[in-house]
Amino acid sequence: MKRLVALSLPAVAAVTLAACGGGSSSTTTSSADGGGGTATETTAATTAAPGGSGGSLTVGAASGIPQLNPVLKGTAFEEALFPLLWGGLSRLGPDGTVEPDLATRWTPSADNRRWTFELRDGVRFSNGKALTANDVVETLKYYQDPDTATQLKTALEPVKSVTADGRARVVFTLSRANVLLPEVLVPVKIVDVDSLRTIDREPAVTGPFTVSEFVPGDHVYLRRNADYWGDPAPLDEIRLVKAADSTSAVTSLRSGDLDALWSVPSSDIPQLRNEPEISIVEPDVTGVYVSWEMDLSSPPFDDLRARQALAYATDREAIFKAAYYDQGLVSATNTPLADNSPWFAEGMTDYSYDLDKARELFEQAGVRELTWWGVAGQYPEWNTSGQILQASLKKIGVDLKIENRELSSWPAKFYPAGRRYPGLVVPNFQSFAPDPYFQLSFLLRGRCECNWDSPEFSDLFDEAVATPDRDARKAVWDRAQRLINEQVPIIVPVQTTVATATQKDVVGVWVEGGGLPHFESAGFAE
Template structure:
């Protein structure tokens, strides 16, 4: 590690954190090689195991996993493209066949075969996580030789290729290995050389990668908790890439010497879920009243400006399956009347949890909503907590309301609507058999027009039932040093950093 890098880590507190968390650091950890890309994302990486229940769809972890592991199918330019699978086809309503790329090797030198894929499918199905609903219809997977995998589904499943963009492949013998949390083995363009949870990830180029060597010798990913410190590091050249840059701080980046900004309408959005299984949010009248209390146009406009758009559905407008809905009108009088009708004329007290690093201006967004709710007699106690605690409480339904950003990682409504809002998933205590039927049919349909129609119906149900409040879809701003080439901003906040290079 060069002197400048050591100084930077010390200044941002990362070196101190690494010492403090020494018991969690990877034994024998090594920094990324000299000349590596220094990339800072706005959330900490807490775990690298692709089958960890708590981080199965965690955005920060997915960024690293896409660099370390491969998937059968991946996105390129917003379209599904071959990954480890060179081709795939549905031979009948319940059977899919995927032909694998020959000659692929894992970081430890062992060959990747169909048996590894089958083991990963079985592990994914066995671990109950936020991905579970995506794989419920997969009945079995079998290896037909070394380079062919056949999936059998319990009924038609048109979303299998999309879902496979989230199935990370590791050696079969390592699917349940605890070492995968800290020093995982994959077949991606980079291998892990060091990892301290919530502090930094160090990657080195894997020269045996089937797709050819990455553009830079490695990637170093420090977590810098304070956005202002991260922006200073970018402007000083201590980091090469920073995202997302909050809209209210873009002026600190745009036009600065040696720095440029690239933006993309993202698949990332803010949501506030109600725990619909916990009173008083079991009553949809209460949930709608909470939404009517908010002047969402003013809140989103003042906080985010051009950095976000007010949502008109429970998924962003750039996502397949979006169907625009009529916005809830700001009407505090109607909100108070609805609370009286629900037997809460004197208001009530409740809580809302979030973690600050969930997204730009999270605390400010929370405070704006809490202030508006106070004006209709609802006292909301704020609970700003650490990400690991937030994840644990979220997954165990130990909350009244929660605020978070969510990313439709695949760009398809199946990932969010089909995964989160079924009764079986029970992600927010909401149960609606009619919605279950619509989402099940949408997951089975192969025709895009039919899928779009069904997800449109699901959008309306979720919106009308006020399962949550959906304030804003974000525009992601990436700040990068002008010497970088080959970078493409990603709508899902998970850019392919293997293509990045430096000007000589």
């Protein structure tokens, strides 16, 4: 339910690119065309560097943090803890490239099926235990254990084995070539498996902060980790707190009770931009896209004409304005990547609002009625979108019934992927790093609740992941995007943004393309 509960990564979310290609002897990070990898040029937006040290920063959100295990993350706001508490072998930098974290370098084999990571010397968990290669091995086993409910299972599926070569070297063996492994591993946080039973009371961490107080669903207080291996955090303390609701959260920001607010409601962003004491921090290229899902395995949406008709019947401009307050971009091509992304494919079909085409295609597919299955009491943008679609369909003789159900009813209805739900249009959203590997991975077999099963798409995806050269890889991704554009497995009316608002004197905050905020370098201006 991650995508519904808040932002989310996917099984590979909030990550970004910069890997090393086949045959290279070693690498740390890569340039926009370095080796076999690529930098994600515009995943992050950042403020100036902190001007001073010390102090306490209070960060609010309308959702709470229910637990502290990064492997079991279920809600998006939990991700805000990742860069503060845990390290991975690689991490994302503010410029959007992947850089060393607990590993100092990585080396791929010539065929990109075997990767060796060299661990940083002198890293200790906050419980005093020294980090070794065995901790990485045990962590990966934990992620891949069938009994572990992690969202990263699909991302790690190609990993055949992880072995320790001494205390400071880890070897990954893959079932198929992957030139992007360092970026795939960004959200994989290394934990002390032996202390998991106490992770919500005394989490053993390797990040710049440690936990001083945790009340599930209410707040997490962090203090600077005096034993952190890297540069000390500018702040003494960070407090992540839950607001009663989105309205209360914005009110607390305006009053100064909050120093920062994550996931600002779209309706409030235009006004907050004009307030002199507030700054809006957001990515240059978003990785968040709205996804209306349909069951492609049953009528009427097993018929391509019905899917194309729905795409043409979607008044994207009206939805963008009324439901998303002009925050983001309209997706005229009905594809996940934003058209300002360097990975966006040109020459795709334009699905701009056209009721004449929609009527003709619906008639050919024999569609007379549909049902919009939304969420009661949450996501007002979904209800607005459904009402706009309902009005459009009425003009061409298609009845859209709107049913909003409690969020608790969703898992049994749609999860895991593969369940049938004929005739329903299901609003959702996805949040990823703005790179094809992550944004398109949702449409692989078994991932999307839309039940799209395209061997051609899977082959293109595997080909792109195995292609070291950036330009050649983009050409493959272009073909994959055109296939999505032609087959319409989901409806993508808009790409939107997940913004973080801060007080004007808060500096050093940046946001990934998927909306994940970074506070590890935050501070207050002098």
